[in-house]
Each structure stands twice: as C-alpha cells, then as structure tokens.
Amino acid sequence: MNLRAVGKAALLLALAAAGIRFIYRKRCRIEVYASMYVYGIKSLGVITVVAVFTGMILALNTGIAMRDFHQEAHIGTAVMVSMLREMGPFMTGLILAACVGSAMAAQLGTMVVSEEIAALEIMSIDPIRFLVMPRLMAMCVMTPLLSFYTCIMGVIGGGIVGKQLLDVPWDIYFDNALRWAKNKDLFVGMFKAFLFGVIITTVSCYEGFATTHGAVGVGAATRKAVIICFLAILITGLLVTGLFYY
Amino acid sequence: MIEFRNVTKMLGGRAVLDGVSFHVEQGETFVIVGSSGVGKSVTLKHMVRLFRPDEGEVLVDGESISRATGSRLEKMREQFGYLFQGGALLAWLTVAENVALPLREKTALSNDEILKRVRETLKLVGLENDGHKHPSEISGGMQKRAGLARAIVRQARIVLYDEPTSGLDPVTSRAIDALIEGMRRELGVTSVVVTHDLHSALSIGARIAMLHGGKMIECAAPEDFVRSSRPEVRAFLESQFITKRGAWERIIQ
Numbered sequence A: 001m002n003l004r005a006v007g008k009a010a011l012l013l014a015l016a017a018a019g020i021r022f023i024y025r026k027r028c029r030i031e032v033y034a035s036m037y038v039y040g041i042k043s044l045g046v047i048t049v050v051a052v053f054t055g056m057i058l059a060l061n062t063g064i065a066m067r068d069f070h071q072e073a074h075i076g077t078a079v080m081v082s083m084l085r086e087m088g089p090f091m092t093g094l095i096l097a098a099c100v101g102s103a104m105a106a107q108l109g110t111m112v113v114s115e116e117i118a119a120l121e122i123m124s125i126d127p128i129r130f131l132v133m134p135r136l137m138a139m140c141v142m143t144p145l146l147s148f149y150t151c152i153m154g155v156i157g158g159g160i161v162g163k164q165l166l167d168v169p170w171d172i173y174f175d176n177a178l179r180w181a182k183n184k185d186l187f188v189g190m191f192k193a194f195l196f197g198v199i200i201t202t203v204s205c206y207e208g209f210a211t212t213h214g215a216v217g218v219g220a221a222t223r224k225a226v227i228i229c230f231l232a233i234l235i236t237g238l239l240v241t242g243l244f245y246y
Numbered sequence B: 001m002i003e004f005r006n007v008t009k010m011l012g013g014r015a016v017l018d019g020v021s022f023h024v025e026q027g028e029t030f031v032i033v034g035s036s037g038v039g040k041s042v043t044l045k046h047m048v049r050l051f052r053p054d055e056g057e058v059l060v061d062g063e064s065i066s067r068a069t070g071s072r073l074e075k076m077r078e079q080f081g082y083l084f085q086g087g088a089l090l091a092w093l094t095v096a097e098n099v100a101l102p103l104r105e106k107t108a109l110s111n112d113e114i115l116k117r118v119r120e121t122l123k124l125v126g127l128e129n130d131g132h133k134h135p136s137e138i139s140g141g142m143q144k145r146a147g148l149a150r151a152i153v154r155q156a157r158i159v160l161y162d163e164p165t166s167g168l169d170p171v172t173s174r175a176i177d178a179l180i181e182g183m184r185r186e187l188g189v190t191s192v193v194v195t196h197d198l199h200s201a202l203s204i205g206a207r208i209a210m211l212h213g214g215k216m217i218e219c220a221a222p223e224d225f226v227r228s229s230r231p232e233v234r235a236f237l238e239s240q241f242i243t244k245r246g247a248w249e250r251i252i253q
Helices: A003-024 A026-039 A041-067 A072-113 A116-122 A127-165 A170-179 A183-209 A214-245 B040-047 B070-077 B095-106 B111-124 B140-152 B170-187 B198-204 B231-239 B245-252
Strands: B002-011 B014-024 B029-033 B055-060 B080-083 B158-162 B190-194 B207-212 B215-220
Touching (some): A003 A127, A026 A127, A072 A116, A072 A127, A072 A170, A072 A214, A127 A170, A127 A183, B002 B040, B014 B040, B014 B215, B040 B055, B080 B140, B095 B140, B111 B140, B140 B158, B140 B170, B190 B198, B207 B231, B215 B231
Parallel strands (some): B029 B190
Antiparallel strands (some): B207 B215
C-alpha cells in the first residue's frame, strides 16, 4: 500500500463518515443493523473459542512462572490487565480482520468485477454511502463490544486454568482480577478496538473497490486486505499503548 | 441527443477508441456491432461517464457529460437506464428489491406507489412471479430481464443496453427486441444497443454502426448496412449468414 493508496483510503473513510448523516433513513438503519448482526453476532463463536484459549494460555504461562515464587494466586491480575489493555482488542482485531475484513474485501471486489458498483453509480447511488457507511458504523459499534466480550471470556478461561491446574480458588482469582482492573485499561482497550474497527473497514473496503482482473483480482484484494489489516493493527496497538502508558 | 466528438480512449496501452465521432438522435434506436474487444461496451460506458475520454468529449443534450461532476453528473445520469451484460443485480436483495432500489433511493414515491411500479415493470419483462427470488435463484436470462426492469423502472429517457440478448434463447431474445422497440414506439425512449446479434440489430436498429480497430467504420440504416462493401462488415455479416437478400429482408420486415 503506497502513499497514494493511503490517501485514497483516508478519503474513502472521510466520505463514509460524511455519509453517517443519512443514518436517519430507514433503509440505512436496516443495513447498519444487518451489518452489526453479520460482522458482530456471527463472529461470536470463533471469538469465544479464541478468547477462552487466550486467557487459558496467559494464565498457564504466568501461573507456571509465578508458582516458583508462590505467587500463583495473582494470575487473575495478570490475565485481567493483559486482556483489557492488549490481548482483548488485539485478538478481536485479528479475528475480525481475518473473518470480516476478508469477507468485505471479497464482497466488494466481486461487486466491482460483476459491475454492480458501476450499476449503483449509474443509478446515482453513492457506493460509499450505500456500502461502506453501514459497515463502518457496524464495525465502530461492534468491535469495542466484542473486545469487551473477549476480555470477559479470556478472564473466565484464565480462571478455569487457575482452578484446574494451579489450584487457585475462583473467589481469589476473581477478587485479584477485579481489584487491579482499572477504568483506564478498559477505556484504552475499547479505544484501541474502535480504531481497529475503523482500520479493518477502511482497508478492506478500499482494497475491495480497487479490485481489478476478475476472480484472480478478488483473491489478491482479499489477501492484501488481511495482511494490511494485520500490520496496521499491530502498529496502531503499539502506538496507542505508547501514547497512554509510556 | 448523444454526441461523440473525436473520442479517444487508451486502455492497457491500446487505443480502444481512436477519434470516434457519431450522434444518436432523440427517440432513435442506435445499434453498435463489432467483434469482441473492439470497444463497444467502452463506448456505452462513456455515455454515462463510467469512463472519461482521454481526448474528445461526449455530449448529452448538448452538455458535456465527460466534464460533469457532482450533482450535475448525478442529474445527467438520472436520464439513463443501463442494462449490464450480466444484469449486475445486487446479490443480497430480491429481484423486486433490486428493481425498487432506484425508486427508493432517488425518488420520493410512497411505498405503495413503488410496489405498484415494480409489479408493472416486472410484468413487462415477464418476471411477475419471480420478484421474491434472489438473483442466485434465477437463470442468467432472467437476471438479464430483471436488470432490464431495473434499468427502465425510473422511466428513463435513454436506455443503454450492453448485449441484451446474449445468452438468451431465441424466443426470449425476440421478446427483449420487442420490448426495446415497444419502449421506443410508445414512450419515445432513445436506445443505444451494443450487440453481436445481427438478427436483433437489424430488427430494432434505426441505424447500425460497426466498430473496428478503434474506429467507427460504418454507420448506416439496416438496409444500407447489409449492402456495405467494406470487407470487415461483409465478414461480420457472413459470420452470421446474413448475406443473402432474402434473409436480411425478412429480419428487417
């Protein structure tokens, strides 16, 4: 993605954001709700599995290390802070980039190839307002919510490992977890997730619209969208953490 | 009504259109024929500014659509209906929703009026019982007819057809021809048709133009077109067995 493409993607985002003023239209609202269901609710299954296992792995790794110092009772704190600050939004972002970002790029790419976008233009229907805006709205709402859900499931997963493998009782695990959970961690995590939602939608829609060369082009656009989303999520995560905690 | 003035368009390093000039009169059915890849669809796309010419310009009612932007372009495009080769229906909407889309998005009609107009239009193209189906549930020919319904539902003044009969059975093809001719006769619709189907071209076209090598090498009434002495036109006619006088006369009649 060169500088020109970054500029075009930014313009796409600005136009989609400007299209939010049409949200009062019933048809727009229906599209937003439909997108929230497809991109959010339908991702719950995979997110639940990944979140629980992420929490388990975090708890096991920190628990084993802390057991040497007889501090395994504090794994709740480690899991909670890691999930809220970093792993929750990060894992959510990666899953949505892989599942939702690829689907967006493929769908819009196919629409370009089959001239559906051109048909919208001829009908004087703005494709960005009609197609990108509902997706952007849906992702801006659903990504932070899913990130919060990932944190909860991760903490539960950590608790399971704590109880079963490290003999940390539930009440101590959750007491430690909640005692050290700060509002700032939660809000920074949600902010990160919001940014990830914006990035995934912008990059995927841009790559979809830029599709050329038929079915091969759709495949290439999808692959490119996922790779760029992954990289952008990593870089943004680092920058936001640095901004709030460094 | 539509005028091409020395339009040149380069695609992939090749001049697909090389100084093409012609005009389409109001209420006329203008047919463009030619081999695959000679720029027929590109010509059509210039008329609605899906493409911009590298040189020259395209005028609609004396105003340059090539230079129009924003709301002016939107206004100019509202006069057009466009039937794409594959129908270009939105996959997640039903056939009826696809047809209703331009009315819902661009007019202030009530829901009842929209439904009435959609029913009438679907009946016109023979899809009155298929409005509830999704594009993936109907055949390619039906998709094309649904695309046609969407193109004409807003009662466009100019309808552009990109291979309206390709992939259709002969009976449906003739029905589409009759529909194009009926719209011209009854509603005064101006039509520009891109096709390979000479039978269709001869039966509906007031004038037929042939593109070859980026140039418009022939543009004439059907009777004159079939008598053209240009080797490219002769070869095109021979490829579809329309060289004997009796054959083309019957079609034109």
